[in-house]
Amino acid sequence: MTAPRPHRLRPGQILSHLVLLVLGFLFLFPFYVMVLTSLRSPAELFTPTFRWLPAQFVGLQYYIQALTEVPTLTFLKNGAIIAGGILIVQVLTAIPCAYALAKFEFRGRDTLFAVVLFSLTVPIQAPALPLYLGLNAIGALDTYFAAMAPFFLSVFAIFLFRQTFRSFPDEIIQAARIDGMSEWGILWTIVVPGSFPAIAAFAVFSVTTHWNDLYWPLIVLRSNDLMTPPLGLAYFADSESGANYGALMATSVLLSAPLLVGFLLAQRQFIRGITMTGVK
Incomplete structure (x- = not known):
């Protein structure tokens, strides 16, 4: 019995890995600098030479500032409420729309899908x-609803789920109809569980987008108790004394950590969901 030959990478594979390593380094380097800045002393921030490790660790001081001098936990709570609320309504509205576009034959279906693509x-x-004027007219400014309402209907979710539902076997749906199941029952008990990777992939996109959104919350939110994570970072910006970069970076690390943990937990489903949309 001969021993198996060791797997050797071809030159093309080696080049691909090198390119991926370089791209990975370029993408991760800003995050490394963010963490590094949150750990070193202010005297090291503007030195002409770059050090991969801080000469003096003072990170605990900055993280204490981030948790005591500003309501960082409130920012995290608001980000979770707004991003989570948007995601729930988006999924509940987009799934039926996408199912109808993918599996029903009706007049104007292609036109509706063209409108989705245009949107x-x-x-x-x-x-x-x-x-803004509409929300102001009904007195809804400076509320969670104002921060969430414009994003309740996601055309990207409709497009993504429609592509996924098209690849779902029609035979299974027809068999369920013959057994007497309603369309709502087929959708929520058969199609949706089978399309969970695509839903997880969209959840990553949606939560990341609205967690990091600055433009719309900056317009409609005024109360400190409702500020989202990007708005909260402005606490450490001072036009007279300048920004406290150490505390600012420490707060950025704390506000970015939930997204990082969430993506690491959902990365397998995220990759499966992205690949599923290319089938059929």
């Missing part, structure tokens, strides 16, 4: 003024 090109800045 993907419209940025939030375009309808911002009418939305």
Whole structure:
């Protein structure tokens, strides 16, 4: 019995790995600098030479400042409420729309899908003024609802789920119909569980986008108790004395940590969900 030959990487594979390593370093380097800045003394911030490790660790001081001098936990709570609320409504509204576009035959279906594709090109800045005036007219400014309402219907989610539902076997759906199941029952008990990776992938996109959103909360939120994580970072910016970079970076680490943990937990489903949308 001969021993198996060791696997050797071909030159093309070695080059691909090197390119991925370089790109990974470029993407991760800003996060490394953020963590590094939150651990070293102010005297090291503007030195002409870059050090990979701080000469003096003072990070605990900055993290204490981030947790005591500003309501960082309130920012985290607001970010979770707004991003989570948006995600729940987006999923509940997009799934039925996508299922109808993927599995039902009706007049105007292609036109509706074309409208969905066109809507993907419209940025939030375009309808911002009418939305602001409408929310102001009903007295909804400076509320969680104002921060969430413009994003309740996600055309990107409709497009993503529609592509996923198209690859779901029609035979299973027809068999469920013959057994007497309603369309709602088929959708929520058969199709949705089978499409969970795509839903998880969209959840990563949605939560990341609205957790980091600065533009819309800056317009509609005024109370400190409702500020989201990006708005909270402004606490350490002072036009007279300058920003406290150590505390600012420490706060950034704390506010970025939930997203990092969430992505690490969902990365397998995220990759599966992205690949599923390319089938059929």
